[in-house]
Amino acid sequence: MIVVGGGYGGIAAAKALDEVADVTLVEPREAFLHNVATLRAAVDPTWADRIFIPYDKLLSRGRVVRDAAVEVRPDEVRLSSGERLEPDYLVLATGSTGPFPSRIDATAQASAVERLHAAHTALDRASGVLLLGGGAVGLEFAGEIAAAWPGRPVTVVDPGPELLGGRFPDALRADLARQLDELGVRVLLGTRLDTPPRTPAGAVRPFTVRTGAGETLAADLWFPCYGSTVPTTYLTPELATARRPDGRLAVTEHLRVHGHERVFAVGDLNDTPELKMGRAAGAQGETAAANIRALIEGGPLTAYAPFADGILLTLGPAGGVGYAPEFGLLDAAATAQFKATFRLEHFRELLGAD
Incomplete structure (x- = not known):
């Protein structure tokens, strides 16, 4: 088997x-990567090591081949x-x-943690952040950044006309838009860039880009949040x-x-x-x-x-929105409480780490 x-x-x-x-x-990989929490780990260094769990106690009879x-x-x-x-x-x-930090391609834990720490350092140095892609990944990352560095300009650009592609109830998307606005995140829907930034993703270096509508956007750090x-x-x-x-x-x-x-x-x-x-x-x-x-x-x-379609989208440790048919809408407090640990304890137990 x-x-x-x-x-x-x-x-x-x-x-x-x-x-x-x-x-x-x-x-x-050297260890299981709890990928659900990588965006939190990119903004909070205390999470960087926690999202990796050893495989060595997963199986009692079988074997794991690296x-x-x-x-x-x-x-x-x-x-x-x-x-x-x-x-x-x-x-x-x-x-x-997919693109870092929503996905991490390093197979050694030390290398992956080093990349997460480098992302945190870059975010800490940046004066403005541009995220390309306004799906769940881009919006969650925007919320994490804005919550960790209040007042830091964060702009999300996406060609789609609606938040989350209109897939969830209007009330959820309205609450999501409200929370993003309160965090200071600017979301440009129905927007494309003429050309992508000329600086490498994840590198702190000033740049400007123009949207298809002719607006100039300035920042010194950007990340792609699409393309899995x-x-x-x-x-x-x-x-x-x-x-x-x-x-x-x-x-x-x-x-x-x-x-x-x-x-x-x-x-x-x-x-x-x-x-x-x-x-x-x-x-x-x-x-x-x-x-x-x-x-x-x-x-x-x-x-x-x-x-059935459902989502739990955090916007930093204290915010977010959620929905599933079995429990309906979740507000910021309920979403944050539900995902406070990103179910890390469940996966530690599954892998025998506890």
């Missing part, structure tokens, strides 16, 4: 199968070290990539045929990759119709594990039920 990828979906699947299968989890899969077919996984693994069952959980991708170059043609135009893999209701009885894909990698969030990836990992267990022991398979 091989799990490729040690993010939210991968650790859930590996943990759930540890007692019934010989599990090998393949992951290039390596990268470079070629994956249904019956074989070839690692960058040259080692070849032959799975009876395979779970693909390789997630997505799903890496699948490691897939051989047998599996790549399930790849959709957006790069995600088509899966059945049981999370099997189309055309393959013993290969499952979970998390950002698959095409389930829902927002790609950590809680969905974890639930999918558990569902895939339950179905593999059913195949091993005999029994019915479980269909995965995608989550």
Whole structure:
């Protein structure tokens, strides 16, 4: 039993199968990265080390191999070290990539923490910050910056006409706009830049840019907050045929990759119709594990039920907005309380760190 990828979906699947299968989890990172809290860690150095949790106690019977899969077919996984693994069952959980700091590509914990500290230093030095992308990442990062450095000019630019793409209730988006305004964050919707800043992202250096409407924006630090991708170059043609135009893999209701009885894909990698969030990836990992267990022991398979649209978007430690059909709207206080620890304790327990 091989799990490729040690993010939210991968650790859930590996943990759930540890007692019934010989599990090998393949992951290039030195430690699990609690990615949900990376934006807080970029503005608050006390979080930088906390968001990394060792893998060494995740499995009691299985093993975690710190390596990268470079070629994956249904019956074989070839690692960058040259080692070849032959799975009876395979779970693909390789997630997505994106720009720093919403994603961190460093695989060594020390290097990742160093980048987070460098981001904090840059933010502390900056006199004005420009964020390109007004989705959940850009807005949350803007709120974190504005809360950590009150009065620091923060501008968010996004080509879309509405906050969060109009996906959530008007009352949520109205409260979000109000809180951003109170924090001093300027959000320019329906706006594009003629050209991106000429200075490197994350470097403190004065620059100006012009919007399509002719307005000049000045700042000395910028970050991209858009452009996540799903890496699948490691897939051989047998599996790549399930790849959709957006790069995600088509899966059945049981999370099997189309055309393959013993290969499952979970998390950002698959095409389930829902927002790609950590809680969905974890639930999918558990569902895939339950179905593999059913195949091993005999029994019915479980269909995965995608989550309805929901969001918890923090705007610093004391602000934010939230919504889910089961509990409705959450105001700033409730959102901040709900995400005060970013559920760090849950993942420490899952990984055996406590």
